[in-house]
Amino acid sequence: MSQSARIARDARIEAGSRLATGKIVDAINATALLEAVLRPGDRVCLEGDNQKQADLLARALAAVDVARVHDLHMVQSGVVLPEHLDIFESGVAKRLDYAYSGPQSARIAKMLFGGRIELGAVHTYLELFARYFIDLTPEVALIVAVSADRDGNLYTGPNTEDTPAVVEATAFKDGVVIAQVNEIVDKVPRVDIPGDRVHFVVKADTPFYVEPLFTRDPAAITETQILTAMLAIKGIYAPYGVKRLNHGIGFNTAAIELLLPTFGEKLGLKGKIATRWALNPHPTLIPAIESGWVEQIHSFGSEVGMDDYIRARSDIYFTGHDGSLRSNRAFSQTAGLYACDMFIGSTLQIDLDGNSSTVTTSRIAGFGGAPNMGSDARGRRHPSAPWLKAGEEADPDTSKLMRRGRKLVVQIGETFGDRNVPMFVEQLDAIELAEKLKLDLAPVMVYADDVTHIVTEEGIANLLLCRTRAEREHAIRGIAGYTEIGRGRDKKLVEQLRARRVIQRPEDLGIDPLDADRRLLAASSIKDLVHWSGGLYAPPSRFRNW
């Protein structure tokens, strides 16, 4: 029996131990530690999550001697920091499997076109975590936590995020786990990662970086976005009775959150919709929480400035005995997949079949959680009212007892996005990109057969009710407004679809576009959100103007 992986692991730990006192390594020796532990061609997870970043370890990796450490295969959720790509420029890393690349989306596109990165695949989070256990198991994981004790027990604080999944896959399969922490303490407030799974701990001089990804300033919400939010609440949330859901991070869904205590209340929907969530701690949900709309929220990660509010609202959020949020991306993504009846989010491009993508020829933002949230779980077996209703609309002929339900997957946006770029296109840029890069698959975020509704300021298209491809195309053209796709519609066909409620205009739902007023928002500024939170929400300085 060969135990070569275990022997190699022990040799790595042995080499690293020369730089450590127990498990603790000085920050100045971080690069030397990585040079001692890493081997050329290793599969490495450098923890870059949706939010928190192992920034010290990223800098340390970017500084290694390329003669000693090269051709690494990076397997990580987020490509977020410049160092995440610098290592490909220098030759330290060669191959990449990832899920999300928001802030680096333009540079990653350039490097892929330039052949500097050998791309494995762009994943959704849960899919990448799954592969950690099958064919992308890291040999070394470089992770990040708030604090550690001398035994290596880690406290991840509110941003636990991906860490448990990464550590589980690495530590139990002969891998080495190196953690950077903000501080070393005698006793951690809560053990999020047991110390026997952690081999080295590096104390960083500055706290790790966290990106405030989920803060949307109510002041920037437009009347058109408010109109789309009104349509979604009255035309989808209400008739399906959607209680369990996930929201994307755009301004349209922020508007929905801020309309629940006003417009939603007026419609008598409190307690009937939007009570249970898989959701990051969105500041724009504070007014709904404070108005008693929300029963429970499980989070993928935390959000900058929300800690004290969450602590005070442990009746709503999942928290440890220390009062701080316990987030977990793998579990929350699973919750979004199996236990939510709706996903609603924005996109950049939708084609005539209803496929959508956030990839453009110059930006490859990756997917994050959207393909998982925005897909029908084929393994789902428990019924719920919205799931059954959507299933019936899609397939009225199959007998009730044998019919699958459907998850509601809603794409919401304005017909024209930033800089007057139309959301509706003949062909996704993702296809051109896939051809240029010779990929096996175009990076599609949500496939057409998963999308159930599209909402724009022109109305709602219910794709569940479409019976042919031509109907589907015209349902989409019918709400595409003045885009070229929209202007290419056959007015008669669109009116027929409207008669069947495949298309619903604002007036069909009793909504006057002139009522889409910013005064409908429960909070019209970040400052209002602070007031709603009783002064507990502490927004990052870039969102303060007072």
Add this chain to the structure above:
Amino acid sequence: METLSYRHATARRASGTKNIALVGVVASCNLEVLVERVLPDTECEVAISTAAEGFGKVWEAVVADFVERRSPGGLRLSINDGGARPDTVSLRLAQAVRTIEEDAS
């Protein structure tokens, strides 16, 4: 700067007696609409001055739909556009007509 102008026949006169109204703001991605009751009851004119060039077809479609939906007979609407999106334009045009109709007594 591009200037565009559309003249349409309308089904009926915009109600009310108010003769002038102003909605919106001149700002990036926004627009200001000055509406005046100066034309015969069966006519409407929309004059546009826009910072974004090359969107003539979109303007034509937005204005045609607006006239069909609101029948703004007798009104001249002068738009000072800062590159607003069509949805914002439609909204401001509707607001302009409502303002000149609502405040009349």
